[in-house]
Amino acid sequence: MDSETSLSVVIPVMNEEDSIGKLITEIYSALHDYPRFEIVVVDDGSSDQTLVMALATAKSLECPLQTVRHERNAGQSCAVKTGVRYAHGDWIVTIDGDGQNDPADIPAMVRRAEAIDADDFCIAGYRKNRKDTAWKRFQSRLANRVRNALLHDGVPDTGCGLKLLPRDTFLKLPWFNHGHRFIPALVRAVGGVVDIVEVNHRHREQGVSKYSAWNRAWVGIVDLMGVMWLIRRTPVIRISEHHDTSQS
Numbered sequence: 001m002d003s004e005t006s007l008s009v010v011i012p013v014m015n016e017e018d019s020i021g022k023l024i025t026e027i028y029s030a031l032h033d034y035p036r037f038e039i040v041v042v043d044d045g046s047s048d049q050t051l052v053m054a055l056a057t058a059k060s061l062e063c064p065l066q067t068v069r070h071e072r073n074a075g076q077s078c079a080v081k082t083g084v085r086y087a088h089g090d091w092i093v094t095i096d097g098d099g100q101n102d103p104a105d106i107p108a109m110v111r112r113a114e115a116i117d118a119d120d121f122c123i124a125g126y127r128k129n130r131k132d133t134a135w136k137r138f139q140s141r142l143a144n145r146v147r148n149a150l151l152h153d154g155v156p157d158t159g160c161g162l163k164l165l166p167r168d169t170f171l172k173l174p175w176f177n178h179g180h181r182f183i184p185a186l187v188r189a190v191g192g193v194v195d196i197v198e199v200n201h202r203h204r205e206q207g208v209s210k211y212s213a214w215n216r217a218w219v220g221i222v223d224l225m226g227v228m229w230l231i232r233r234t235p236v237i238r239i240s241e242h243h244d245t246s247q248s
Contacts, residue, residue: 006036007110008089008167012079013041013097017048021057026103027095028063034110038064041097042083045073077180084170092170094180096161101125102200109164109197120169120192124155124184125162125199153185154194162199165192174230178223189231 009027013020024039031037041054051067058065068086070079084092091113095101109123116123158181165187173179173186184194 005091006038006089007031007034007091007093008038008040008083008087009093009095009103009106010040010042010080010083010087011095011097012044012076012083013046013050013054014044014073014079015046015048015050016097016099017046017050017053019099020050020097021053023095023097023099023103024054024057024063024065025061027106028061030103030106032063036089038066038088040066040068040083040087042079042086043067043069044076044079045070075177077175077177080180081175084167087167090167091164092167093164094161094183100202101160101162102202105162105197105199106164109162109199112195112197113164116193116195118193119166120172120187120190121165122169122184122187122192122194123164124158124194124196125160126155126157126196127160127201128157128198129201153182153188155184155196158182158184160199160201176223182223185231 009031011020011023016023020041024041027039039058041051043051046069051069054065054067057063066086066088068082070082080094083094091110093106093109095103095106105125109125112123113121161180163183165183169187169190169192170183172190173183179186188194
């Protein structure tokens, strides 16, 4: 990463007081040698001490941290959007707050991003060896196949929370509840480049999943139809010429 490029790691959380301290420590360990990074924790209406644990951990590590709290639960996609709005970084890394994503994979994603010659791009994590139940893996494989057949985003695992993209790219995307699951397809829709990096996936050690088979399946079908419509209605604008005499 160029010394002038800054990085913000956005973590959406709800009731993850047992996981957030370890996760922040691992992110700090992975990135503390980078010249400019921060962590942004967005608490999506927790009823526990998630933010207290986050602040205490960051203070003990002397780790740059922002915390933002939603007054009430608004969903993971809204929490991601809030984190990006408050982030100072040129590049955004999104990571789930349950500890199943491995922060040690972030440097490899940064190196992949450095090799991309495009203003708009997304580096998407691929959990090739998922540490979930057989039923959950089956649901995910089926959903990914259907999504890829309809959207042609070329991503084998769009549900992986670990992604990297420029903040400016993110802010170009249309946004809606559950939109975080369609980031690669939306990046392609604005003319961006999508690349894949295999990442580690770990068992959940603490807490419980906020999703069920029902809410994953039903909202996935509805959102998929909406994303197909958005992509078809989104023109890709390429600038052929630009003059600005005010900079003379």
